[in-house]
Amino acid sequence: MQRAQLLEQLAQGRRYDLAVVGGGATGLGVALEAAARGLSVVLLESHDFASGTSSRATKLVHGGVRYLAQGRLSLVREALHERAHLLRNAPHLAGPLAFVMPAYQWWERPFYGLGLKVYDALAGAAGLGRTEFLDRQAVLAALPTLRGQGLRGGVRYWDGQFDDARLAVALARTAARQGALVVNHCAVTALVHREGRVAGLRCEDRETGRAFQVDAGCVVNATGVWVDALRQQDALANGRPVKSLVAPSQGVHLVVDADFLPGRQALIVPRTADGRVLFAVPWLGKVILGTTDTPRQDLPREPQAQASEVDFILSEIGRYLVRTPTRRDVRSQWVGLRPLVRPARDDGSATRTLSREHTVQVSPSGLVTVTGGKWTTYRSMAEDVLSHCTRASFLNLSPSGVIKSVTTDLHLVGAQGSAGSPPDLSQPPGLHLYGGEAPEVLALPGADRPLGGGLTEAMVRFAVRREYARTVEDVLARRLRLLFLDARLAARLAGPVADVLRQETGADPREADFRALAASYLPSDPAGSEQGA
């Protein structure tokens, strides 16, 4: 899987059944779905896989207890069933997690408990464990650092947890195994129209500037919060302006040491001061706190947290824990942009009231745009996209084989031969995240040379040779998550990682860029309105 070979394949100028723009959860899901059905597929990602929103999730594979409270039962049921498929198909990257909801008011335990029993019922056989009513002692045994004063008991329920960026890379690799050509660091620069119809695209390798043209029977725009850029370009070619589809909203996460919430169970705050849910989730040896829902007008690649968002998370979590975390305790902070779908009549109401469902639109010239939804439902979204393409007769489906989805039971790369028990995602990063491929990592040079934070030299080589990594950021942000866990440690590892990358790729690993990025993942002086810039 040499990059030069990927680019040579792109240069061949072959016509594909389907071209996907965007290598986040949505685009990768579509590419895998189509390739698994026997279609010829190319996917182009301008930066790295999951470098947009898809590496910045709360890492929950969930039906969404919040949507349950809103009475959106079909949305919850679908997600709960997708949760089961995901945990089965990627057992090395996703597993069940217990969530404890503490009750300080008399009505909270019966109210939330009954709601969560409905959650169990909607999951049916796809359930991960039964909701339990807990007394005060049981809650404190599960969450020893929870504030005990006034605590009456609580409820424990089950959902899933995963490593989002590694799952994205596993999707890319599985799609490639199914015959798709997937290329990261290659931006789509223009759509190609012929006789008023979208007939392909132009793209550019970001390392060399080399340009390519790809012809395709169908082009899917899966560029997350950035979908409107391609939609506008498509509309201009036809002289018909379009309204923007996305109302972006940002969500901030803070990461603190595990001693703030030791153990393997998560804390859920069912109702914050602004009426949302907030989580404290053990993940890869640390605890993730989040998130917020703040409307934004712009679409930066690296959005920054507002000081008020950081303060909000720290103070809300501080109401529940015996020790309140402060800015100094934050090891890393990251911000993701939700691609929320703007309602047809936009009254400018808060983004937290906007639907989390996905939307598929087919433009008059045939550009298929998909956005919204959530990580958990990437597979069913992909099925829906292909149904739209088929109905619009963009895909030349043969009568047998390709009509029906096969991805509900398609193991992702690394799943085969992985240990039978679910991964313990509360443990720091390490070989356990490689599933059945761990022996292959161990066989590479440098398996006995640790670089720090659970990373070995062999893992960097594996990231290049098997996982499409090109830069220090690709390795430390998305192949081994250290930027998201401890930005200072990640910055310290930039040099040694860059040295191995230079040996493996011969290209510039962009070490200095990574150091600057890592600095922006730490909270800065509370006086500024934007953090860490």
Ligand SMILES: Cc1cc2nc3c(=O)[nH]c(=O)nc-3n(C[C@H](O)[C@H](O)[C@H](O)COP(=O)(O)OP(=O)(O)OC[C@H]3O[C@@H](n4cnc5c(N)ncnc54)[C@H](O)[C@@H]3O)c2cc1C
């Ligand atoms: C704070 C937050 C927390 C969340 N938590 C959860 C959770 O716990 N569980 C859950 O199920 N969901 C969660 N979600 C939702 C989930 O993360 C998103 O729905 C999902 O990641 C969106 O994926 P996407 O592929 O549509 O977008 P993205 O991941 O942003 O992918 C779009 C890709 O398109 C690429 N691109 C853009 N322009 C071009 C171009 N011209 N050429 C080529 N490529 C291009 C970008 O680089 C990007 O990689 C969360 C979202 C947020 C913001």
